[in-house]
């Protein structure tokens with residue numbers, strides 16, 4: 001099906017587009033009252049993830065309400081551990097929690113490599129969303145990077161230090177690689193399923209990249225991200241590794257079209273390190289959206305000027321925060337649209 005708004009895909013191809021495309025990480029859910037209404041009509045977050053029609057509905061809400069140039073499928077990175085045999089709970093106001101964690105080889109013996117069928121609800125949600133979008137904007141599929149998924153499976157939930165997960169890298173490096181391999185193979189199966197179902201682009205979120213030093217990052221994260229990027233050949237790939245400024249030279253040569261930047265990464269320096277070939281995505285500080293409309297305009301224009309008109313996908317430097325006013329988000333999106341067109 002041909003897309004009515006293919007700005008994102010043309011930008012990824014390096015074409016000189018009429019303006020900069022814009023979408024937001026975590027745009028589906030979190031900020032919209034319309035999302036909360038749907039979620040409150042169900043038992044909670046997981047039922048929403050596992051009900052394809054409703055997941056499709058909240059995926060499309062930001063396209064209708066905010067005017068973004070892409071949809072991202074409503075799901076979570078933690079569906080992978082669940083399909084491998086380690087289920088999670090989403091605790092209100094606290095976040096994810098795993099009743100069982102991985103501590104030993106015995107625990108890994110109980111897990112399996114997941115196939116896309118094991119996450120059929122998100123695959124079905126992608127099909128539903130593609131149908132309902134009717135080509136209005138492209139659909140982004142996603143998965144967590146193996147290291148970030150590993151961190152949750154070993155730690156059992158969010159953490160400031162992820163010290164259990166990092167300790168395993170020193171105490172049992174072979175065991176860590178065994179689990180990372182299984183997560184990687186599961187992720188490849190899952191992303192291939194997403195692409196077959198209609199995802200136009202896929203993004204890999206390495207949210208906990210920044211807690212590893214450069215050598216450990218190369219060994220326990222980057223290697224697996226590269227394997228995934230090499231395996232997904234049908235659609236463009238985006239890698240977003242939060243806080244991994246030290247890994248930017250390596251990202252310049254991995255098999256992905258787009259690299260996401262967080263707001264602490266200097267834009268011009270990142271362009272220099274990553275080279276002219278990569279498309280860059282990001283990177284307004286999510287907190288800029290707490291500012292006045294005028295402050296948002298100023299910050300957005302500064303960001304757009306630094307990235308330049310082409311090979312840039314406007315986004316935030318991390319997911320939008322839950323208590324940000326949707327009208328401010330809209331103002332950001334509208335500023336990107338008008339100013340980036342003027343900039344040409």
Ligand code: CP3
Nearest residue numbers: 025026027028029030045073074075076077095205207319
């Ligand atoms: O981007 C989108 O809008 C698509 C949907 C999406 C969700 N989670 C829905 C969600 C995506 C892409 C994710 C990715 C995700 N999930 C990441 C990587 C991106 C990042 O922010 O670093 C991580 C680390 C998770 C794990 C996770 N899921 C946490 C820590 C939490 C709790 C706190 C929170 O809101 O982030 C979740 C829950 C979650 N995932 C919610 C949503 C809309 C909130 C649940 C609710 O109350 O409805």
